[in-house]
Amino acid sequence: MQTMLHQGDATVTIINKGVGDGARETVEFTFYPAAAGWSTMYPDATEVSDAMDIFLERSLPTLEGMDPSLTNRVASLAARIVPNWLFENLSSLAVNRMLAHKKHFCCPLTTVSAIIKTEGLRCVDLLKIDVERAELDVLRGIADEDWHKIRQLVMEVHDDKNTLSAVRELLNEKGSFAKCVVKQDSQLEGSTLYNLYALQD
Template sequence: MPNPWDLPDELPTDPPLTRCELPDGRVVSAVQEAEAHTLWEEISSAAPYRRAAEGLRPDEAVIDVGAHIGLASLLFAQLAPDSRLIAFEPAPKAYTCLDENLARHLPGATASRQALGAAPGKSELIYRPYVASASTLYDNAEDDARNLEVHLDNVDANEQTREVVRRTFNVTQRVPVEVTTLTAVMAEHGVDRVGLLKIDVERGELDVLDGIDPARWPGIRRVLLEVHDIEGRLGQVVSRLAGLGFQATICQWGVYVGGSVHLVLAERD
């Protein structure tokens, strides 16, 4: 990590895309190389991610909402190669990487530059070019600061690293994005059965669930969500899924212990 005092006074808001090599030798397009390596390590080693893709059937789709550059999609396709995969990412540069990565490694998959929410329309994305995975439609500076500091504490970051991370995290752009619903997505793509619905949308998880018509829920077998537990949201999500017949398992990655971010895997037969 560079010395923070070596950073320019004004960080570029449009840094160039890059490429990086995953541990298995696959080369992927990335917004930031360090972020891609960190995310792949987290995702590929997380038991809920692997459990979520186990035993998926060829007639079941995988829908990746908040796909970023497609790392979770790559893992799911590796574990369930016969399932159809549809991935959504509204951030323009992250979407460019997603589209390239799916075309390169999963040519049968579909990438879409849309956000998913409770109703179709337009919204504004707060895009973080140095931490694109933290881009969001749902601004909450207090929650962001809490999770950032917890993460830095849990990795025992030194003061120079903390300063670099804070500065880069606070570089943002506001980008208009199109919003659709999961109900509309399933209709558009002719999907009746979803073996795995993965949602990682930085505080927008309830809105994504609100965009699923009751008639569509019987066709969804597993849901993997990142939930920010703000104002009881974790309990709301688990209760809603339980009411739909799902059994939920909740955990936290070690770097988020003490923060609001939880991982929920909800399953049913």
């Protein structure tokens, strides 16, 4: 992240902490070097594998939503010419291999409200949450007096335990969001992954 930030002109503060429902001295995170976007406090290899199988099955033949790298183009060709059973086994093997090369890191945990206070923020124009099954934890870490400061909210929700309904209920209770929209990418239809967009009055 620091390398990417040095390439731009934006003023960015990096906070090397996890975000959840309360402050803790240390929490263990599972990091997947080959798939950093899956890194989490709450690993669930089955859910990740199922979602990736759906994504690859729908996206790989046309590369929709994917990087057109040589590896992906070769995989796309394979998806179109090899028998389905072989492709499914190969994609599952690739996903399981990425998940197997995990590392564990510990870091402190904070809350959105603690960051708002520490940074002296009067307004949060956009709060983006993508925390792999810790969505409710992050939302529960927002104090009542800070909800009105959040103008827009964008989050990925893993609806594996009726989380989407719980998130919507919490947003209705805590925030005065005039608009709340839930969408699922066509490449992920049938998975537990949804995107939620909320906008204050």
